[in-house]
Amino acid sequence: xxxxxxxxxxxxxxxxxxxxxxxxxxxxxxxxxxxxxxxxxxxxxxxxxxxxxxxxxxxxxxxxxxxxxxxxxxxxxxxxxxxxxxxxxxxxxxxxxxxxxxxxxxxxxxxxxxxxxxxxxxxxxxxxxxxxxxxxxxxxxxxxxxxxxxxxxxxxxxxxxxxxxxxxxxxxxxxxxxxxxxxxxxxxxxxxxxxxxxxxxxxxxxxxxxxxxxxxxxxxxxxxxxxxxxxxxxxxxxxxxxxxxxxxxxxxxxxxxxxxxxxxxxxxxxxxxxxxxxxxxxxxxxxxxxxxxxxxxxxxxxxxxxxxxxxxxxxxxxxxxxxxxxxxxxxxxxxxxxxxxxxxxxxxxxxxxxxxxxxxxxxxxxxxxxxxxxxxxxxxxxxxxxxxxxxxxxxxxxxxxxxxxxxxxxxxxxxxxxxxxxxxxxxxxxxxxxxxxxxxxxxxxxxxxxxxxxxxxxxxxxxxxxxxxxxxxxxxxxxxxxxxxxxxxxxxxxxxxxxxxxxxxxxxxxxxxxxxxxxxxxxxxxxxxxxxxxxxxxxxxxxxxxxxxxxxxxxxxxxxxxxxxxxxxxxxxxxxxxxxxxxxxxxxxxxxxxxxxxxxxxxxxxxxxxxxxxxxxxxxxxxxxxxxxxxxxxxxxxxxxxxxxxxxxxxxxxxxxxxxxxxxxxxxxxxxxxxxxxxxxxxxxxxxxxxxxxxxxxxxxxxxxxxxxxxxxxxxxxxxxxxxxxxxxxxxxxxxxxxxxxxxxxxxxxxxxxxxxxxxxxxxxxxxxxxxxxxxxxxxxxxxxxxxxxxxxxxxxxxxxxxxxxxxxxxxxxxxxxxxxxxxxxxxxxxxxxxxxxxx
Amino acid sequence: xxxxxxxxxxxxxxxxxxxxxxxxxxxxxxxxxxxxxxxxxxxxxxxxxxxxxxxxxxxxxxxxxxxxxxxxxxxxxxxxxxxxxxxxxxxxxxxxxxx
Numbered sequence: 001x002x003x004x005x006x007x008x009x010x011x012x013x014x015x016x017x018x019x020x021x022x023x024x025x026x027x028x029x030x031x032x033x034x035x036x037x038x039x040x041x042x043x044x045x046x047x048x049x050x051x052x053x054x055x056x057x058x059x060x061x062x063x064x065x066x067x068x069x070x071x072x073x074x075x076x077x078x079x080x081x082x083x084x085x086x087x088x089x090x091x092x093x094x095x096x097x098x099x100x101x102x103x104x105x106x107x108x109x110x111x112x113x114x115x116x117x118x119x120x121x122x123x124x125x126x127x128x129x130x131x132x133x134x135x136x137x138x139x140x141x142x143x144x145x146x147x148x149x150x151x152x153x154x155x156x157x158x159x160x161x162x163x164x165x166x167x168x169x170x171x172x173x174x175x176x177x178x179x180x181x182x183x184x185x186x187x188x189x190x191x192x193x194x195x196x197x198x199x200x201x202x203x204x205x206x207x208x209x210x211x212x213x214x215x216x217x218x219x220x221x222x223x224x225x226x227x228x229x230x231x232x233x234x235x236x237x238x239x240x241x242x243x244x245x246x247x248x249x250x251x252x253x254x255x256x257x258x259x260x261x262x263x264x265x266x267x268x269x270x271x272x273x274x275x276x277x278x279x280x281x282x283x284x285x286x287x288x289x290x291x292x293x294x295x296x297x298x299x300x301x302x303x304x305x306x307x308x309x310x311x312x313x314x315x316x317x318x319x320x321x322x323x324x325x326x327x328x329x330x331x332x333x334x335x336x337x338x339x340x341x342x343x344x345x346x347x348x349x350x351x352x353x354x355x356x357x358x359x360x361x362x363x364x365x366x367x368x369x370x371x372x373x374x375x376x377x378x379x380x381x382x383x384x385x386x387x388x389x390x391x392x393x394x395x396x397x398x399x400x401x402x403x404x405x406x407x408x409x410x411x412x413x414x415x416x417x418x419x420x421x422x423x424x425x426x427x428x429x430x431x432x433x434x435x436x437x438x439x440x441x442x443x444x445x446x447x448x449x450x451x452x453x454x455x456x457x458x459x460x461x462x463x464x465x466x467x468x469x470x471x472x473x474x475x476x477x478x479x480x481x482x483x484x485x486x487x488x489x490x491x492x493x494x495x496x497x498x499x500x501x502x503x504x505x506x507x508x509x510x511x512x513x514x515x516x517x518x519x520x521x522x523x524x525x526x527x528x529x530x531x532x533x534x535x536x537x538x539x540x541x542x543x544x545x546x547x548x549x550x551x552x553x554x555x556x557x558x559x560x561x562x563x564x565x566x567x568x569x570x571x572x573x574x575x576x577x578x579x580x581x582x583x584x585x586x587x588x589x590x591x592x593x594x595x596x597x598x599x600x601x602x603x604x605x606x607x608x609x610x611x612x613x614x615x616x617x618x619x620x621x622x623x624x625x626x627x628x629x630x631x632x633x634x635x636x637x638x639x640x641x642x643x644x645x646x647x648x649x650x651x652x653x654x655x656x657x658x659x660x661x662x663x664x665x666x667x668x669x670x671x672x673x674x675x676x677x678x679x680x681x682x683x684x685x686x687x688x689x690x691x692x693x694x695x696x697x698x699x700x701x702x703x704x705x706x707x708x709x710x711x712x713x714x715x716x717x718x719x720x721x722x723x724x725x726x727x728x729x730x731x732x733x734x735x736x737x738x739x740x741x742x743x744x745x746x747x748x749x750x751x752x753x754x755x756x757x758x759x760x761x762x763x764x765x766x767x768x769x770x771x772x773x774x775x776x777x778x779x780x781x782x783x784x785x786x787x788x789x790x791x792x793x794x795x796x797x798x799x800x801x802x803x804x805x806x807x808x809x810x811x812x813x814x815x816x817x818x819x820x821x822x823x824x825x826x827x828x829x830x831x832x833x834x835x836x837x838x839x840x
Numbered sequence: 841x842x843x844x845x846x847x848x849x850x851x852x853x854x855x856x857x858x859x860x861x862x863x864x865x866x867x868x869x870x871x872x873x874x875x876x877x878x879x880x881x882x883x884x885x886x887x888x889x890x891x892x893x894x895x896x897x898x899x900x901x902x903x904x905x906x907x908x909x910x911x912x913x914x915x916x917x918x919x920x921x922x923x924x925x926x927x928x929x930x931x932x933x934x935x936x937x938x939x
Contacts, residue, residue: 737851746928755851
């Protein structure tokens with residue numbers, strides 16, 4: 001007797017690709033036939049086909065029914081009910097951010113000249129490329145399939161089956177051959193389409209029912225699904241059409257290798273490919289050495305082609321239908337992925353502008369790479385590892401590129417979410433080993449499963465609790481699910497043969513816990529050793545310090561672990577007994593509470609006394625205000641989100657151990673959190689003054705000949721130092737100010753300045769011009785020195801403004817100006833400017 | 841002579857303070873007392889008190905923009921100059937006030 005499960009569809013973005021593939025996974029784990037019926041439009045779908053599910057065009061609020069018929073009806077009913085009520089509501093993701101139309105931002109001054117042909121579009125991938133345009137023809141479904149000779153339905157089916165196997169094997173081979181995670185994800189998406197049960201079933205229907213040839217059947221069914229996606233009204237779904245087309249093309253080529261028209265694009269020389277659209281497979285087939293850029297009439301931020309272009313660093317501009325229509329084959333063009341522009345026939349000033357842009361981008365890239373490659377250390381040479389917190393393999397790669405010196409926290413929960421059963425030992429070992437290989441000699445700290453009743457993982461059968469954070473969670477559940485933790489420990493051990501892997505256990509609250517966990521690790525080691533599986537016997541085993549009890553027994557705990565890492569978020573919430581998600585008490589959640597600082601110090605001292613290293617992997621590590629305190633604590637490692645890695649590294653570089661230790665001592669003696677915060681702010685303000693000026697912001701003996709060049713150069717200095725994010729906007733603001741009246745105040749000095757949102761950090765840049773630059777000065781004399789003051793509009797910083805005011809006054813002093821003009825080095829200029837500010 | 845002055849400029853970052861500095865120095869060199877209020881990006885600093893204003897013989901307003909709280913100076917002798925002039929040649933401005 002079939003069973004029915006009715007529900008209202010909960011997700012705001014409807015049943016798009018992600019929830020559809022998760023529902024498919026949930027349905028796929030049962031033998032019963034499972035059908036989704038949308039009562040609003042009466043569309044039905046096999047729930048084991050993601051494509052068919054998407055084609056029901058289910059929207060939020062639609063009344064839906066799942067029809068379950070087969071041998072395991074009760075289990076399927078129970079499993080799907082759980083999926084619908086617990087997991088489905090959580091499996092939506094925010095729609096990808098679509099970059100705003102850039103029509104509003106002004107063109108760079110160099111592109112405003114007469115006769116410069118600029119097409120505005122959207123920036124889809126950064127960078128600047130310059131090469132002849134190559135107009136690409138469009139894949140149009142390939143050869144004429146209708147009139148193809150065809151065999152019996154059985155023969156056509158057999159041919160098709162071979163094609164499916166061949167394409168599947170080819171996609172898997174390419175997936176295995178690429179190290180690029182984005183490329184792997186796209187190939188996985190193509191494999192998922194190829195393996196969709198409904199796609200295959202519909203093709204078989206065409207062959208047997210409608211007597212279609214294999215190729216014709218493929219084309220008809222792909223067109224059916226493509227039409228549904230195109231007409232879905234969802235931009236995200238419409239972009240999946242290109243992926244369908246790629247699979248279609250692969251199948252048709254495999255069916256008819258000889259006759260399929262080959263319209264792949266071959267680059268014989270450097271080129272920028274210009275096309276209406278470009279499918280991911282066609283993009284991947286392009287020679288990336290010769291490909292200098294991509295100009296697409298269509299293609300949103302979520303199309304796989306655009307995502308790949310970003311991952312492979314190919315400049316790309318989309319939404320330029322007009323450019324695609326009017327450009328000629330072979331015409332020289334610039335694709336400006338920074339601003340979303342396509343410029344035809346660049347010459348003269350435009351050419352010079354883009355040469356300078358390319359040089360600036362190169363310098364910026366080199367600087368970022370240099371910073372990323374450098375190990376973090378304080379100014380007086382104490383090493384502090386800056387690692388990253390990650391949840392997936394993709395994030396490991398991202399973190400290492402961002403300069404992380406390892407993985408300080410690999411959360412494994414994501415591996416367990418959105419699926420019907422726990423990941424296998426092989427699957428986990430593969431992920432951990434891949435992470436270890438990516439990290440090389442750097443360490444990868446894997447935290448074992450940290451879940452409780454608050455996280456819905458149905459197959460773990462965790463009870464709902466009134467207070468899950470004080471209840472049955474993390475290591476406390478391991479005895480109830482011994483298989484799961486054993487599998488995870490074995491996966492970590494196996495990965496330890498491939499790199500520097502460490503195991504870290506969450507929610508440890510006593511020495512008993514430590515001994516129990518070490519016992520588990522020892523048991524799995526024996527099992528692997530008996531099976532002859534290689535692993536590292538000296539693998540580091542550590543604990544997360546998040547239950548406050550550990551702070552009082554660190555002397556005992558540290559002796560029996562290899563390392564510990566402070567989970568500052570939970571440690572703080574447990575220590576202060578504050579749930580920070582509870583609005584009534586959230587204001588009490590502050591890491592600057594002196595009691596918390598003393599707890600941190602106790603943990604660090606305890607661990608160090610036993611010679612163990614200690615890290616920190618909570619949000620506190622990314623708080624710029626807190627970094628000097630963390631340095632003062634003597635932490636060996638700080639692990640933060642990928643995006644914070646480089647900021648934390650440079651914050652550490654600005655610290656010296658003695659002053660940070662002193663700061664910590666003084667902070668621990670304060671009486672309130674507000675006092676601590678005030679102390680930290682004063683400390684930060686003192687250091688901010690120093691950062692207003694830097695030697696790399698000074699260019700003596702500049703060759704700029706005009707005011708235009710001089711301003712571009714000064715802004716360029718700030719840009720390459722990472723202090724200006726939007727140079728076009730900053731230049732505009734400076735020129736706007738110059739138009740009121742010249743900032744050349746006489747005495748050969750100009751003080752161009754602006755307040756702009758394009759400025760990231762309030763800064764001063766200086767250049768001197770031996771030949772003098774005409775600046776419409778108040779006293780008619782040419783300018784021999786310019787001092788650019790760029791103020792961040794969002795956060796000017798009061799200390800900075802005071803410094804600048806003091807400096808402006810000082811510049812009116814004849815002697816001071818004379819010594820500044822006579823300075824022989826950038827260091828001398830910086831020292832003079834600094835002393836001026838300190839004296840006044 | 842007792843002088844009070846207010847300096848201000850469009851962005852309030854540099855010229856306000858340069859002009860203040862120049863006016864202060866020039867006035868002292870010429871033997872006058874002066875107090876200069878700056879109206880810049882940090883708001884009003886060195887604010888002129890009612891007492892300062894009552895004692896003053898003359899007001900210099902060196903601003904490229906409207907001066908805030910201008911009504912304080914009602915009925916007084918006011919000399920208005922562009923802020924850039926106060927930087928370029930403050931002594932001429934001060935000398936031009938007479939004795």
